[in-house]
Amino acid sequence: MTAAAATDLIAPLLTPAGWDLVNSLAPYNEADTMRLSTSLRRAGHDPEVIAAALTQSRLRSRAETKFGPFAARMLFTAAGLEQATRLGVAARHAERFVTAGLERVADLGCGIGADAIALASLDRQVTAVELDETTAAAATMNLMPWPNATVVGGDAESFDLTGYDGVWLDPARRITSTSGTTRVFDPEAFSPPLSFVERLADAGTPVGVKLGPGIPHDAVPAGCEAQWVSVDGDVTEVTLWFNSLKRPDVRRSALVISSHGAAELNSAADFDDETRPPVGTPAGYLYEPDGAVIRAGLVADVARQLDGHLLDPRIAYICAATLQETPFARAYKVLSVMPYNVKALRTWVRENSIGVLDIKKRGTSVTPEELRKQLLAGSGKARKSAGKKKATLVLTRIGEDRVAIVVEPVTV
Template structure:
C-alpha cells in the first residue's frame, strides 16, 4: 500500500482509549452535522487534533459503506487504503477460490485495510496478513481483531517467510502517494510488489492469485493463468489473475458481472485475440452496449455470437442484432434512426422533437458529450415548441471513416 504522509497523524489520536471511544460514540454521521458535532466535542473539552481526526474518520466510514457495508462502522481507514480496498462481495469470491482448491492457509501479501483477509478468515482459512506501510498495518490490525485465525505482520511482502503457508494472495500497491495526492501507476513492474514477483511465486507451484487494476493490458497477462475481469453494478472493479490450483480448467479469460445479488459470467478457453470472429454489419435493429468487463476481457465477439448479432465496426465495442435478447452482459437499445453526425442537423432535430433532456453515449469518436449537449441545446427555449418535452438517447460512433449519430431508446 502506498504511504499517505498525512495518514499517521490523522490516525494516531484515534489509537487511544479516548479517541476510539469518541469515534464509536458518534453514531451515524451526516456531513451537514459536522459543524454542530465539532462545536459539541470542543465544548466537551476534546483537543482540536482529536476532533479533526474523529470527523475525518467518520467521513471515511460513511464512504466505506459502499465496499464494507455495516462492517465499516467499526473499522479504521486511510484515504489511500480505501481507494484500493476490495469490496467485500468481491473479496468473498477471492476467498472461495482458495477454499475450492482445498487450501487451508493463505498469505495475504499487501493486505491493505484487510478486506480480503476478512473474507478468507470468515471462511475459516488461516491468514497471515502482510502490510509494509505501518499506518495501514495498524488499521488492518484493528479491522481484523475479531478474527482469531488472522495475524497481521508489518513487513515487506517480497521478503516475508512463507514456510508452512499453502496459498498466496496479493493486492499490489498501484498508486504512489505524495503531498499533493495519489498518482496511479500503469507499468505492472512498478507495482509493489511487481507482477514479475507474482509470476515467480506461481512458478514455484503455489496456488497464487492477484488483484490488479482493470486496465491491465492483455500483453501483460502472464501465460498459464486465468484472467477474470469483474464488474459490479456497471463499474469494472478489477482483474484477478489465478495460477495453478486456483485456475479453473479450460478458462483463460472471463468476465464476471455482478448486479445486486446476481452473478453472471462469460468465459473463453482461447487466448487473447483468438476465439470467435464476429461479423460486421449495419447499425440497425437492437444496439447492445457490452459491459466493461466483457470489453476488458476481449469477449465482445463471443457476446455478439451469443446474441446472434454483429459488430457495427471491427474496432468498436457496439453490437447490433435483429432481435431483442435478454442478457446481463450488455445494455440494450432499440435503434430508431441513424443519421450522419452533423451538429446543425442534430440541433434542428432536438428542436423539432421538443427534446429537453438528452443522454449521449459515444465510442470511437473524440466528441465530448457535455460539449455537444451544450451545442445542441443552444438557443432552445426561443419560439413555440412543436412537440411535447421528452428525453432522448443519442449514440455517437464511427463506422469505417464515417461518424454517425444513432437515435435509440433504452429497452
C-alpha cells in the same frame, strides 16, 4: 497527505477514549461537521482526537458502498479505502482458496484488510502482511474479530512463505507524495511488481493477484486465468489466478455483478484469438456490452449469443434483429440512423422538442458534454417549450463514416 499526517489521523483513535468517540458519532453529515466539532470541544475532547474522529467518520460513510454495515466499525485510510476490494468481491476471492483446499494463506500487501477479512470469515488461517505502519494499524483493528487472522508488519517480497499453502496479493498501484497520491499503470511499478507474482507462480505457489482492470492483454502472463469483474456497471478489477487457483479451460472471463445477481462469461481461447462475428448495419436492437466483457475481449462471444453482428470490427457495439435478455450487455431499440452532423442534429433536437439528451459514444473523439451543450443551446423560451422530453444518441463510427444512432433504452 504525507505518511506522517495519515498517522496523525489514526493514532489518536487507537486509544479507548478515541475509539469510543469515533464509534459514538452519528452517521457523517458534512453540513453538521462544524457544529459537531464545536460541541465536542466544549465537551472537553482533545482537538486532535476530534479531527481524527471526524475524518474517520467521513471515510466510514464513503466505505459503505464497499463494506455495507461493516464500515461502521472499521478503520480506514483514504488511500487504503480507495484500493480496497468490495467485501462481496473479496468473498469470491476467498472462495477460490476454499475450493482449492488451501488452509494457510499469506495476504501480501493486505492494505486495510478487506481480502484478509473475507479469507478469515471462511475459516482460512490468514497472515496479513503490510509494510506501511499506518495501514497495518488499520488492518489490525479491522481483523480483531477474527482470531485466525494475524497482521505482520513487513515487506511482501521478503516475507518467508514457508508453511503457507497459497498467496493473495493486492499490490499498491499508487505512489504517495506530499501532494497526494498518483496512480501508476506499469505492472513493474506496482508494489510488489507483477514479476514478483510470476516468480511465485513459476515456483508452483497457488497465487491470486488483484490488478487494475486497464492492464493490457499482452501484459497478462501466460498460463494464468484472468477474470475481469464489474459491479453495477463499474469495472473494478482484473484478478489473475495461477496454479491450483486457476480453473481448467478458462483463460479469460468476465464476472458481471448487479442487483439481479452474478453472471459469468468464460473463454478458453487466448487474447490473440482472431474469431470475429460478422459486421452489419445498425438496425433492430443495439447492445452495449458490459465493461468487463469488453476488457476481457469477449464482445464477439456476446454477439454470437445474441445472433448479432458488430457495427465495426474494432468497436464494441452489437446489433441484433431481436430483443434478448442478457446480463452481459444493455439493450436499446434502434429508432433511426443519421450521419453525424452537428447542424442536422440541432435541427433534429429542435423539431423533436428534446429537453434531456443522453449521449453515448465509442470510436469517435466527440466529447458528449460539449456536444450536448451545442445541441441543446437556444433561447430560454425555446428550452422551456422543449420541456423534459428525453432522447438517447449513440455516436460511433462505421468504417470511415461517423454516424448518430437514435435509440431507446429497453428493459427485458
